Amino acid sequence: MLEYAFMQKALAGGMIIALACSVISFFVVVKRLAFMGMGVSHAAFGGVAIGLAAGVDPLWSAGGFCTLVALGIGWLSRRGRMHEDTTIGILFTTAMALGVIVVGLARRYNLDLMSYLFGSVLAMSWADVIAAAVLAFIALAFVVLFFKELLFVSFDEETAIASGLPVRLVYYGLLATMALTIVISIKLVGIILVSALLVIPGATGLQLSRNYRGVLLVSVLSGLSSMALGLYLSYRADIPSGATVVMVMFGLFLLAMVLSPRRSWMRRFVRSQRQGWIANH
Amino acid sequence: MAGRCRVSEFFSGGAGTPRAVIELRDVWVELDGRLVLEGITFSVDEGTFLGVIGPNGAGKTTLMKVILGLVRPARGEVRVLGLQPGELRHELHHIGYMPQQVLFDPIFPVSVYDVVMMGRACCIGPLRFPTRKDREAVRESIRAVGLEGLERRPIGELSGGQQKRAFLARSLCLETRILLLDEPTAGLDAEAQESFLALLNRLKRERGLTVIFVSHDVSVLARFADSLVCINRTMHLHGSPQEVLGSERLEEAYRCEFDFLLGEGAPRRGW
Structure with a gap:
């Protein structure tokens, strides 16, 4: 399949996207930002619609828009005496409504917009791959450089504030990083499904390890392998790429759940099998 | 860093006489337009153990934040x-x-280390x-x-008492001179509470720490504290445990909790 240029681009872009998403996914899961990820990715609809209507590359319009929405959610939840999920519910629906109005004003059925909703392997250009690489590099650099602060803030924000860490900077940085990661993923995976990439790998990691190093490793490995396998299956069976990647990811998550040392029923099952084996031999 | 020098000057100068590491003079605090603390004045000498007692909603946690x-x-x-306070930002590693x-997720994937x-x-x-x-400091603290x-x-797999010890180790692994503990023994059984306090007392002695310990368990503090402050929005008493606990005004401080709640609404927790 790699003789086709579009698959080369999809695979190169896909790997970059999967790496960035799996790393951010760790924080999405431990800091409970799953709904935030969903909200910001759906808000991208507004950004994409504005970009298409204004003739700007939707990657950039959605990038700016999602970052603003993510920071807006963070700011309002800290200022406005509202819970984070309320703010997310308000801002992401409003952003989508704005997108619908912009599409309506453009007065034509936009096929392009549909491909942004569900993603397409055909959508990635080399320019997109390069843009994804640059933005993913920025996102990963932020995570590496501020890892200990991010970990502390995710674990126990109150003490992190008291010990003088730049908690606000770290929190807004994480939100902006998440927004960038979402934006580079929507062409391939689509607005509707991108939040799966931000939740499932981290959740898979948490099933198999009790330490963040292991969780991160499993998250990245499962993210990369589901992306590769998902793209391959979508090519072979001619089915939508984003959805296939998500299905593979979910399959790996189920597998991790069954194998998880956290689940005592599995341990009991293994033990009883072993004891049965010993008794029989 | 200019601030750092000032703190080392603070600790090196004038050895022998105990110096006040914390001083509050007529401190009034408002949170969202409500008076939470009124006219609080006290000081804490280096190497001493101050207990802060008072009913729920009395402003003890706010006092810590001040x-x-x-x-x-x-x-x-x-x-x-x-x-x-403004200069303290760069010196928080002493506190x-x-x-x-600690409202943490029990499945959060981190070890004690x-x-x-x-x-x-x-x-x-x-x-x-x-x-x-850093790694050595962490191991030493553990x-x-x-x-x-x-x-x-x-x-998440540790017992409640062990978790508290881990959090104590976390607050000790810097160049800690002052320990601020906000009801650290809440939720522990009597035995775990006792051993936590004994540990704290030993650390205080060995390292010359200044400890501020907030609790509403008066009997615990009476045994370990060098002095006690009783607050209920305003400061009611400050003195040795014997003086404070023997005073009739202690009851008064606790009784006005009732008036306070009726008059002002539910106690709040403010960041």
Whole structure:
């Protein structure tokens, strides 16, 4: 399949996207930002619609828009005496409504917009791959450089504030990083499904390890392998790429759940099998 | 860093006489337009153990935040290590803080070692990674609270008492001179409480720490504290445990909790 240029681009872009998403996914899961990820990715609809209507590359319009929405959610939840999920519910629906109005004003059925909703392997250009690489590099650099602060803030924000860490900077940085990661993923995976990439790998990691190093490793490995396998299956069976990647990811998550040392029923099952084996031999 | 020199001057100068590491003079605090603390004045000498008692909603936690510089008083003066709240930001590594309840997720994937290393984060500084010195400080701190051997255990798998020790180790692994503990023994059984207090007392003696311990369990503090402050929005008493506990005004302080709640609404928790 790699003789086709579009698959080369999809695979190169896909790997970059999967790496960035799996790393951010760790924080999405431990800091409970799953709904935030969903909200910001759906808000991208507004950004994409504005970009298409204004003739700007939707990657950039959605990038700016999602970052603003993510920071807006963070700011309002800290200022406005509202819970984070309320703010997310308000801002992401409003952003989508704005997108619908912009599409309506453009007065034509936009096929392009549909491909942004569900993603397409055909959508990635080399320019997109390069843009994804640059933005993913920025996102990963932020995570590496501020890892200990991010970990502390995710674990126990109150003490992190008291010990003088730049908690606000770290929190807004994480939100902006998440927004960038979402934006580079929507062409391939689509607005509707991108939040799966931000939740499932981290959740898979948490099933198999009790330490963040292991969780991160499993998250990245499962993210990369589901992306590769998902793209391959979508090519072979001619089915939508984003959805296939998500299905593979979910399959790996189920597998991790069954194998998880956290689940005592599995341990009991293994033990009883072993004891049965010993008794029989 | 200019601030750092000032703190070392603070500790090196004038040895022999105990100096006040924390001084509050007529401190008034408003949170969302409500008076939470009124006219609080007290000082804490280096190496002493101050117990802060008072009913729920009395402003004890706010008092901690004032000392940490997280809440600015509307009036009055605060000096910690000889510094004003604004200057203290760069000196927070001298202060260990343990919040009332560490609201962490029990499945959060970190070990005891990782949690204690978090305490070093502000000392290491942004964009930098832990060095050997940091790793040694963390191990030393874990030893000091008696959790050696459990370094690699996930924090969620520890007992309540062990978790408290881990959080104590986290607040100790800096160049800690002052420990601010907000009801650290809440939720522990009598035995765990006792051993936590004994540990704290030993650390205080060995390291010359200044300890501020907030609790509403008066009997516990009576045994360990060098002096007690009783607050209920305003300051009611300050003195040795015998003086404070023998005083009739203690009852008065607790009784007005009732008036306070009826008059002002439910107690609040404010950041």
